[in-house]
Structure formats: structure tokens, C-alpha cells
Amino acid sequence: MEHHEEKNDLLADAVALRERGRREEARELLVALAADRPDDAEVAYQTAWAHDVLGLEAEAVPYYERALAGAGTGLTPDDRRGALLGLGSTYRILGRYDDSVTLLTGAVEEFPEDGSLRTFLAMALYNTGRHHESVRTLLRLLAATSEDPSVREYRRAIEHYAEDLDATE
Template structure:
């Protein structure tokens, strides 16, 4: 979408959210438009409302990712960690949740945990032949990223 289209979509969705403030779909879409426009702070309350009001399926998954990412973007790392952690509990096989969580861990100074999670996510979510070839070694080293073997 071009910027003009986002502005128009935002205006329409703002009217809809005034008419149906508890509608999880409308809240999700308004949050997403704000997010796409770089307005993460504005997006956050709409993502929260979408989740609190029962958005379902892939949109719930996306809402956790996008809310966590928005918190991370504005430097609210602990909020990001909490949201993404909850998302991973509900959707443990979602590699995007894990990637955003790993970035958040990095931002919180939890570098070892971040790298370990990224490596595990990479090897379990990729079909790349090179990664598969070295999967056992990568798993082993990810368990003790600081280890040295002589």
C-alpha cells in the first residue's frame, strides 16, 4: 500500500473502532495499519484490545508477534518479552515469535539465551541442506554457546 492508502484505511478503521470498540478484528486491523505507518505507540493499545477481546487463529498469532515487536521498537523490552513469551506458550512452533523473542533477549542483555534460541529456531525451521548437514553440531553447541573444547 502507498502512504495515502494507509491514511485512508486508518481513517476508515478509526471510525469503525468508535462504532465497535470491542471488535477484535477492527482493533487488529487498526493496530496493523498504525504499525505499518511506523506508529508503533499508537498501534499498541489496539493490539492489546484485539487480544483481550478474543481475536482468533492466525490473527491472534500475528497480534502477539506484532504487539511484542511494537514494544521492542519503542524500547519497552520487558513488555515485549512478556508478550512474546505468552505468544510462545500459545504457539510454541511459531519461528517468528521465537526470532522476535530472541531479539528482545538481546536487547535485555541476555546474549547467550538470545543466540541459543536463534540457532535452535534456525535449525528447526529451515530446510536448508547445509543447516541440516550440521544440525547435530549446531544443536550441541547451542546448548553451551560459551563452551570451549580442547
């Protein structure tokens, strides 16, 4: 039990450092913790995130991948969703567009109600040249989630055209 409490204390310390703007110190603490606990998905996820916020996307990838290994065992559903979004977005930033589409497609299937996953998938689809699918994804999301009265008024038409962007009627 002490080992678990120690991990939680160290994670809390890293979060506190990050919240005080001491991101590099938080990253260093998490790297050390991840080295000590290489199979801990939660630590790997927090370490990936610490790299991401510093613009160290390439360094974040192995931690995200470690966090998600074995279907993300050890992550809460919200952290798993966050790790999928983080890794998918990071793949895209690094120009790994096909990897991003593959990962985010699976993430959308796993978390179909999450609009942020669909948004990042649309961006990755765009980067792979799948422009129609990208716009379709965004239009479906817009139609489903917009509170704008003028969008809601045309929701059916938007949903219809999302299915066939070349349709004229």
C-alpha cells in the same frame, strides 16, 4: 446480522484502500470503526496493523492491547498470533524490551511452531542483555528449520552448542 455485514463491508473497504496504497485513508476508516465498536477484537487488530504500517507504533499499542484483551476473544488463531507478534515487535521498537520479552515468551508457548515469534523473541532478548538466550533461541530455530544442506549436516552439533554456547566439545 446487518451490523455484522456492515462491519465486514467497512473492513473490506479499509483493506481495499490499504492495498491501493491509500494507507492513511484506511487508517482513518478503521479508527472510526474502532470507535464505533470498541469491544470488537478483529476491528482493533486491523486498526493496530493500519497504524503499524504507517510507522505509528505508539498509536498502534492500545489497539493491539484491545484486540488481545480477554485472551483475544473474537480473533482467529492466525489473527491472534499476528496481534501477539505485532504488539511484541511494537513494544520492542518503542524500547519496552521487558514487555516485549514477556509478551513474546507467552506467545511462543501458545504457538510453539511459529518461527517468526521465536525470531522476534530472540531480538527482544538481545535488547534486554540476555545475549546467550537470544543466540540459543536463534540457533535452535536455525537447526530446526534450515533447508541448507551444510546446516542440516551439522544440526546435532548446532543443537548441542545452542544449549551451552561456552562448551568447547
